[in-house]
Amino acid sequence: MMKKNNAFGSCDMKTMINCSLIIFSFGALATFSYYRINFQELAIFTFKLTPTITITTNAQSNLNSSEFVHQIEDRRIEDHHIEQTGSCDLFSGKWVHDNESRYPLYKEHECPYLEDTFACQTYGRKNTKYLHWKWQPHGCNLPRFDGRAIVEKLRGKRLLFVGDSLNRNQWNSMVCMLQPSISGVKLAGKTLDGKLHTFRATDYNISVDFYWAPMLVESNGDSPTDHNRKDRVFRITAIQKHARHWVDADVLIFNSYHWWRKTVIKLVKDVGSVLDGADQMFEEVDNVHAYKMGLETWSNWASTRLDLSKTKLFFMGATATHSRAADWRGNNQSTCYGEVEPVMDNEFRENEMGLELISILESSLSKLKAKGVNVQFLNITRLTQYRKDAHTSVYRKIWRPLTELQKSRPERASDCSHWCLPGVPDTWNELLLASILQ
Incomplete structure (x- = not known):
């Protein structure tokens, strides 16, 4: 038993x-x-x-x-x-076709704030493949964009883009990305003689703004509507006239690169003189030296005038201009006009990018960091170099009558600097938001 x-x-x-x-x-x-x-x-x-x-x-x-x-x-x-x-670099990767129907993040006709300058489909672009590419970093995934979650996290914040029309391109993208997720009253407009573009979400107390200052310091390009001058003339140590409008921002996103590429730049000697005045005294310097001086002025302002416990600082890298098809083994006489595919060669480097200017920018940001001023550099240069297909080209509002040569050869009238929206700047903002909210 x-x-x-x-x-x-x-x-x-x-x-x-x-x-x-x-x-x-x-x-x-x-x-x-x-x-x-x-x-x-x-x-x-x-x-x-x-x-x-x-x-x-x-x-x-x-x-x-x-x-x-x-x-x-x-x-x-x-x-x-x-x-x-930390082996994943969000800025190192490749463009892949979006098979998840994730892109575009918004539709052109559904963004009432989209500027004519970037509205490519409105102005005749038929090919839409450029809308369906996503940036794929090597070794990780770009954080998925969720407008509602981001809007909640940005409550009570002011985001301010400062720089040239490429930063306005990015600002316009950010507004179009966020506005579908914002309920209640939304206001948009311009102030300060058109220098300041504003977007307000009153129920969330969110501001997303853009301030026109292509050189950051004072220059004869400070007018947002009258700045096409033969010479670039600067007050290289004067920034406060612009910067006093920036100090209350919670997030500041700067860019300044393309306007510095002219070989010779004029610096005003008499601080009180009128820029471009008839009897103006100035000295001529090369653009590399001038860029370094301009960034020093900006750096001194950032390190002494900002409340760094409140304000996050970002600086956007240079973006590619595809004005020479020979760079990607295309027609020597052609530009971005008619391009419908990205560059798929991982070794591609655009010849026009001024490596010396980019090096000066990176050095300036490193010196600021050594002083305890953390400016995050969003190095978007490489990812834009591949996208020869995504520029506004001729698909935009034409502000000046075309010449007969431009009419007969549209590649001569193509804008190969700015970008269609929706498009590549949306990716810049995904990277920016990932950094802001991490």
């Missing part, structure tokens, strides 16, 4: 152990599935650089529960390593 009870107890114990193992395995699967689903939902509202874990149905069906859990844990370890070592 005792023997029978021992045998029965032994059998019962094995059964219990087996059942426990089965229950544990299914419990682990259920727990993982629960957290995986909730993590995916949470990822929409956060901006972490952790790569997405992808599990296919076939892989699940070919694994028993124990093997499945071990494989997931291995992937977690690998992904954790990527995040911790």
Whole structure:
């Protein structure tokens, strides 16, 4: 009898152990599935650089529960390593066609604030493939854009873009990206003689603004409507006239590059004289030296006049201009006109980019960082170099009558500096928002 009870107890114990193992395995699967689903939902509202874990149905069906859990844990370890070592550079990657129907992030006709300068479809562009490319960093994924979550996080904030028309291009993109997720009263307009473009979401107390200051310092290009001058003339140490309108921003996004590419720049000697005045005294310097001086003026202002506990600072990298098709092995006489595909050559480098000016910018930001002023550099140069297909070209409002030569050869009238919206600047803003909200 005792023997029978021992045998029965032994059998019962094995059964219990087996059942426990089965229950544990299914419990682990259920727990993982629960957290995986909730993590995916949470990822929409956060901006972490952790790569997405992808599990296919076939892989699940070919694994028993124990093997499945071990494989997931291995992937977690690998992904954790990527995040911790910081090996993912969001600015190093490639453009891939969007198969998820994620892009464009908005539709041209649904953004009432879109400027004619960037409205390519309105002005005749038929090819729309340029709308459906996404930037894929090497080693991780660009955080998914969620307008509602971002609007909530930006409550009570003022974002201010400062610079030239490429920064206005980016500002216009940001407004179009956010406005569908904003309920209530929305206001837009211009002040300060057209220098300041404003967008207000009153229910959220959000401001997204742009201030025209292409050189950051005072120059004869300060008029937003009358700045096409033969010579560039600056007050290289004068910035406060503009900067007093910037100091209350929570996020400042600067750019200043393209206007400095003229070989010779004139610096006004008499601080009180009128820019471009008839009896003006100035000295001529090369653009490299002038750019360095201008950034020094801006750096001194940033380090002494801003409340760095409140304000986040960003500086956008130079963007590509595709005015010479020979750069991508195209027709020597052609430009971005008629281009419908990105450059797919990973080794492509645009010859026109002034590496010396870019180096000066990076050096200036490094010196600021050494002083405790953290300016995040958004290095978008490489990702724009590939996108010869995404410029406004001839598909924009023409502000000046075309010459007969431009009419006969539209490539001569093509704008290969600015970008269609929706388009490439939306990616700049995804990268910017990832940095703001991290």
